[in-house]
Amino acid sequence: MTTSTEQPATSISNRRRGDVSYWSKTLIPTTRDAPSDAEMPSHILLTRAGFIRRVGAGIYDYLPLGYRSIQKIEAIVREEMNAAGASELLLPALAPIELLKKSNRDEAYGDQLFRLTDRHGRVAALGPTHEEVITELAKAGITSYKQMPVTLYQIQTKFRDEFRPRSALLRGREFIMKDAYSFALTVEGDGGLNEQYDAMYQAYVNIFTRLGLDFSVVEAEAGPIGGSASHEFMVNCDSGEDTILKCDASGYAANVEKCEIGERAHDLSGAPTGELERVHTPKMPGIDLVADHLGVDASQMLKTIVMAPAEPGDDKPDYVLAVVRGDHEVNEGKVRDAVGFGVELADEKAAKAAGFKIGYVSPKAAGLCKAVLIVDPDAAQGGTAWATGADEYDHHVKHFNWSRDMADHLAKSKIADIRNAMAGDPSPRDPNSTLRAQRGIEVGHIFKLGTKYAECFDFVVLDENQKKQTVIMGCYGIGVSRTLASCVEMSHDDNGIVFPPAIAPYHVEIVLMDIKKDDHRALADKLAQELADAGADVLIDDRKERPGVKFKDADLIGVPVRITIGDKALAERSVEFKRRGDEGKGEWTPIDNAVTACLDALA
Ligand code: ATP
Ligand code: MG
Numbered sequence: 001m002t003t004s005t006e007q008p009a010t011s012i013s014n015r016r017r018g019d020v021s022y023w024s025k026t027l028i029p030t031t032r033d034a035p036s037d038a039e040m041p042s043h044i045l046l047t048r049a050g051f052i053r054r055v056g057a058g059i060y061d062y063l064p065l066g067y068r069s070i071q072k073i074e075a076i077v078r079e080e081m082n083a084a085g086a087s088e089l090l091l092p093a094l095a096p097i098e099l100l101k102k103s104n105r106d107e108a109y110g111d112q113l114f115r116l117t118d119r120h121g122r123v124a125a126l127g128p129t130h131e132e133v134i135t136e137l138a139k140a141g142i143t144s145y146k147q148m149p150v151t152l153y154q155i156q157t158k159f160r161d162e163f164r165p166r167s168a169l170l171r172g173r174e175f176i177m178k179d180a181y182s183f184a185l186t187v188e189g190d191g192g193l194n195e196q197y198d199a200m201y202q203a204y205v206n207i208f209t210r211l212g213l214d215f216s217v218v219e220a221e222a223g224p225i226g227g228s229a230s231h232e233f234m235v236n237c238d239s240g241e242d243t244i245l246k247c248d249a250s251g252y253a254a255n256v257e258k259c260e261i262g263e264r265a266h267d268l269s270g271a272p273t274g275e276l277e278r279v280h281t282p283k284m285p286g287i288d289l290v291a292d293h294l295g296v297d298a299s300q301m302l303k304t305i306v307m308a309p310a311e312p313g314d315d316k317p318d319y320v321l322a323v324v325r326g327d328h329e330v331n332e333g334k335v336r337d338a339v340g341f342g343v344e345l346a347d348e349k350a351a352k353a354a355g356f357k358i359g360y361v362s363p364k365a366a367g368l369c370k371a372v373l374i375v376d377p378d379a380a381q382g383g384t385a386w387a388t389g390a391d392e393y394d395h396h397v398k399h400f401n402w403s404r405d406m407a408d409h410l411a412k413s414k415i416a417d418i419r420n421a422m423a424g425d426p427s428p429r430d431p432n433s434t435l436r437a438q439r440g441i442e443v444g445h446i447f448k449l450g451t452k453y454a455e456c457f458d459f460v461v462l463d464e465n466q467k468k469q470t471v472i473m474g475c476y477g478i479g480v481s482r483t484l485a486s487c488v489e490m491s492h493d494d495n496g497i498v499f500p501p502a503i504a505p506y507h508v509e510i511v512l513m514d515i516k517k518d519d520h521r522a523l524a525d526k527l528a529q530e531l532a533d534a535g536a537d538v539l540i541d542d543r544k545e546r547p548g549v550k551f552k553d554a555d556l557i558g559v560p561v562r563i564t565i566g567d568k569a570l571a572e573r574s575v576e577f578k579r580r581g582d583e584g585k586g587e588w589t590p591i592d593n594a595v596t597a598c599l600d601a602l603a
Pocket of ligand 1: 160162169170171173175176444445478479481482
């Protein structure tokens with residue numbers, strides 16, 4: 001399903017009094033210059049606006065403004081998690097490596113895992129997430145079915161040694177995450193995993209709606225339980241790293257790894273287009289170079305990827321050959337679903353030893369050994385003048401024809417959707433519609449884990465009938481610091497950040513044109529107190545700076561409403577009122593109306 005927020009909810013809490021801060025007494029080091037390594041708007045603007053500062057690669061300070069915004073996100077996350085029945089706790093960031101060994105994640109996480117050795121030589125990891133730590137805790141604390149279902153969460157710093165930390169808060173090596181874990185005895189029914197998952201799904205919709213973000217919920221690679229067991233929450237934004245595909249007619253939305261493609265006609269019969277023609281194609285890395293050399297388009301080439309079962313077995317073939325059109329990408333998950341077991345790219349050395357001429361493999365290579373051939377419908381077209389590898393180093397062939405050249409092996413083949421979806425592909429949910437592509441930033445991810453971790457930790461509980469049951473888990477993450485950055489990606493202009501009220505560090509900024517005038521200051525204080533009484537957070541710019549500098553900075557830090565106190569308007573018993581994002585100068589409003597005008601603008 002897709003959810004787009006239409007109206008940002010007001011952020012003014014009726015339960016708390018707002019804060020009043022003075023710019024001169026806090027630390028907001030705004031600058032004109034963008035960091036030299038910054039490309040993304042959130043990186044540039046959060047740094048320039050004095051929200052964050054780089055300490056090292058992927059490591060950032062949160063300055064007062066940045067931390068205020070983070071705390072606002074956290075507060076909404078907490079409220080919604082608590083409302084959904086989850087309980088907050090705090091786990092250590094440091095975990096003995098033995099814990100991660102139990103689930104093999106010390107290996108599976110690879111170089112992303114930060115490891116350290118203490119003075120006694122004991123190895124520990126800085127938590128990238130906390131499945132192991134919480135499973136061990138839950139196992140110790142939950143001994144009866146009567147204590148379930150339960151969902152626990154924390155908001156904490158996570159550590160991942162990202163290969164390429166980039167764009168500051170979007171991909172840090174140290175970042176703030178809300179991670180939640182649910183424990184149940186059944187999948188279906190009252191108190192089962194599905195119920196917990198649905199509650200988290202709804203909590204996430206509430207959270208991102210309240211934060212004022214424009215977001216989509218998309219189906220993501222399913223977990224071991226199958227079905228649509230995983231969803232990602234994506235902020236809609238052209239600068240996002242992730243590709244989302246959507247069918248507007250049906251509301252279907254999925255990330256590119258998961259996205260199904262609708263029916264595509266295929267037909268392996270069809271007459272050859274010419275004699276098989278062998279062409280010398282040495283030293284041409286990449287399909288485009290080869291296609292150029294052959295004088296064909298990449299879409300007229302067949303790409304044959306040599307894969308192997310992730311876990312070999314007698315009941316499985318040694319190799320799986322996945323064939324897609326040259327301009328398409330093989331999707332590992334789809335190949336797995338098509339063959340019914342996990343697959344991975346074959347080890348190159350072993351594949352070469354088995355006779356595959358890696359880089360020059362054609363579908364015919366399926367005859368080399370115990371292999372199955374999976375062909376994507378777009379590649380399974382008989383009448384096309386296909387170019388493909390020649391199963392001989394440095395050579396390709398033209399005019400490959402399925403029925404003529406593959407007659408012996410077609411019995412070993414299967415046609416299935418095995419490629420990544422693209423814009424323009426037929427929708428899997430509506431025969432008359434096509435998929436549309438859009439970019440997004442993953443801010444949340446919910447996942448039905450099943451029994452994976454419970455099995456590793458032998459986490460078994462007696463059910464009502466005194467029968468042992470392995471506990472079924474779900475996990476649910478929100479990138480809190482990434483959410484702040486994606487909000488800025490989604491909402492900024494040439495002058496700076498344009499915050500929705502819920503994430504803004506302050507709701508109202510009062511700019512003093514002349515700080516020497518006591519009556520101006522007194523009015524600023526009075527308005528600020530009234531606003532704070534109504535729940536708004538107020539920043540008073542009382543710096544010894546020119547008005548022009550203050551206006552520029554106000555735009556840069558993106559506070560939703562600006563009130564300016566200056567002589568001209570005051571002579572008319574008015575102040576200037578301006579919404580961030582509105583064009584031009586502000587408008588005058590009577591002093592008596594200023595607080596109402598601000599609150600209306602924030603509602
Ligand atoms: P990605 O695909 O972007 O690397 P992920 O799928 O590995 O992220 P999860 O394990 O699902 O991340 O973590 C839950 C959430 O934590 C993500 O949805 C994202 O919002 C956030 N997150 C993950 N890695 C980072 C990071 N390096 N910096 C900031 N936030 C992150
Ligand atoms: Mg994820």
